[in-house]
Amino acid sequence: MLKMFSSLPRICATLALAIGCQQITLSAATPDQAAASLAQTALTNSGAMEILASLTTEIGPRLAGSAAEKRAAGWAVERFKKYGFDKVWTETFPLPHGWARGVEQAEITSPAPQPLTVTALGGSVATPLQGIEAEIALFKTYDELLAMPSNSLAGKIAVVTQPMIRAQDGAGYGALNKMRTAGPAEAARRGAVAYLLRSLGTDTHRVPHTGGTHYAADAPPIPAAALSVPDAEQLDRLVALGKPVRISLKLTPHDLGPITSQNVIAEIKGREKPDEIVLLGAHLDSWDLGTGAIDDGAGVAIVMAATKMIRDLPVPPRRTIRVVLFGSEEPGVIGGKAYAEVHQAELSHYVITAEPDLGQGPVYRFQTGVANPDEPTLQRIRATLLPLGVLPGDNSSHGESDVGPLAMQHVPAVTLELDATDYFDLHHTPDDTFDKVKPERINQSTAAYVAFTYLAAELAGDYRQPATAPAK
Numbered sequence: 001m002l003k004m005f006s007s008l009p010r011i012c013a014t015l016a017l018a019i020g021c022q023q024i025t026l027s028a029a030t031p032d033q034a035a036a037s038l039a040q041t042a043l044t045n046s047g048a049m050e051i052l053a054s055l056t057t058e059i060g061p062r063l064a065g066s067a068a069e070k071r072a073a074g075w076a077v078e079r080f081k082k083y084g085f086d087k088v089w090t091e092t093f094p095l096p097h098g099w100a101r102g103v104e105q106a107e108i109t110s111p112a113p114q115p116l117t118v119t120a121l122g123g124s125v126a127t128p129l130q131g132i133e134a135e136i137a138l139f140k141t142y143d144e145l146l147a148m149p150s151n152s153l154a155g156k157i158a159v160v161t162q163p164m165i166r167a168q169d170g171a172g173y174g175a176l177n178k179m180r181t182a183g184p185a186e187a188a189r190r191g192a193v194a195y196l197l198r199s200l201g202t203d204t205h206r207v208p209h210t211g212g213t214h215y216a217a218d219a220p221p222i223p224a225a226a227l228s229v230p231d232a233e234q235l236d237r238l239v240a241l242g243k244p245v246r247i248s249l250k251l252t253p254h255d256l257g258p259i260t261s262q263n264v265i266a267e268i269k270g271r272e273k274p275d276e277i278v279l280l281g282a283h284l285d286s287w288d289l290g291t292g293a294i295d296d297g298a299g300v301a302i303v304m305a306a307t308k309m310i311r312d313l314p315v316p317p318r319r320t321i322r323v324v325l326f327g328s329e330e331p332g333v334i335g336g337k338a339y340a341e342v343h344q345a346e347l348s349h350y351v352i353t354a355e356p357d358l359g360q361g362p363v364y365r366f367q368t369g370v371a372n373p374d375e376p377t378l379q380r381i382r383a384t385l386l387p388l389g390v391l392p393g394d395n396s397s398h399g400e401s402d403v404g405p406l407a408m409q410h411v412p413a414v415t416l417e418l419d420a421t422d423y424f425d426l427h428h429t430p431d432d433t434f435d436k437v438k439p440e441r442i443n444q445s446t447a448a449y450v451a452f453t454y455l456a457a458e459l460a461g462d463y464r465q466p467a468t469a470p471a472k
């Protein structure tokens with residue numbers, strides 16, 4: 001308690017000449033109250049919707065390494081400068097394989113000719129220009145494919161139709177992710193000439209979900225695409241009738257070769273501990289089919305809106321707040337890995353990191369990944385988040401996507417878990433558009449972020465020292 005109130009005179013002294021000081025001191029006697037007040041404001045109008053509308057409308061889809069992704073970076077730089085951030089800069093990094101989508105067509109040629117709805121996986125190679133026509137080998141689970149001996153699929157198109165489970169924490173995606181990222185390489189190892197999977201999605205629309213895939217050095221790269229859920233179920237029924245099923249597939253994506261991408265970085269300098277950094281991330285790139293509203297435009301809007309609210313306070317918090325809008329997350333966290341490498345020498349200054357990359361929210365749980373989950377300022381953060389509907393979680397956070405490489409190098413991380421129950425209905429599809437985002441959901445997420453970020457920067461807790469460590 002003593003610590004809580006001891007910060008007050010200093011804030012007021014600094015605020016003595018600032019317009020609005022009186023209001024702030026009346027409505028926010030403690031940092032906890034200031035955070036709660038910021039969160040209340042965010043619940044009704046965080047500014048996140050305006051940011052998201054601008055990004056998804058004025059820029060649109062933002063494929064990794066594309067001219068549109070570069071325009072998005074310029075858009076972000078301009079916004080952060082307009083918001084009055086103390087420092088705004090861009091860091092360029094190489095992207096080994098730029099990729100652009102082409103034609104994507106598939107049809108059943110026998111025994112019941114009809115079209116199929118597919119989309120190429122990001123990074124897929126093209127089919128020959130005339131396409132590939134072959135018998136399929138259909139597996140109801142990914143493990144069934146993995147159980148096949150080498151060369152057993154020679155000349156066939158491998159198809160995996162395992163459904164994804166809907167879950168609030170998005171665990172259904174994690175459980176099946178390898179079916180997309182490693183499936184083509186596993187099918188190629190067994191002799192397949194192409195690979196189709198049931199989309200990693202929880203909707204039943206005739207809309208396929210794209211997403212990145214990775215080839216292996218010991219297997220030839222084969223064309224790979226996702227079927228919409230109804231098309232995958234159509235194939236399940238047709239194969240169950242017992243006749244061989246043949247499919248023709250035509251994909252014409254291009255490998256653009258080595259190009260560049262970039263991370264955009266912006267800072268609010270801490271008033272007392274400028275070298276201590278609270279780092280928030282989100283990723284600016286998106287897949288090309290939709291406009292990347294929920295993945296990860298929502299995350300960009302949440303961190304930009306939350307930090308703009310803190311920037312607008314008459315006095316900044318004690319610690320520096322750094323926002324990193326990463327480039328090229330979708331092809332494999334390329335921007336996140338590049339950032340962790342370039343900033344290696346300063347990682348010990350990062351006091352905590354967080355990233356929203358699972359849609360619009362709301363935030364329903366606060367997970368930590370720290371040395372001392374019972375540290376008193378974390379308890380105060382939990383107490384401030386609870387009235388927003390955010391439950392305390394456990395200490396198993398490893399940081400989301402782009403900040404994962406930082407967490408792997410022992411930067412303390414938290415996850416303000418976004419409710420992902422309906423996220424995978426839209427994820428990586430043409431339906432990932434602005435109209436799907438609801439103000440009350442993204443505002444609540446921004447409220448949780450602004451409260452957490454303000455308190456982490458203002459209370460200056462140490463999340464690296466185990467509570468049981470001997471006193472220095």
Ligand SMILES: [Zn+2]
Nearest residue numbers: 283295296357
């Ligand atoms: Zn994402």
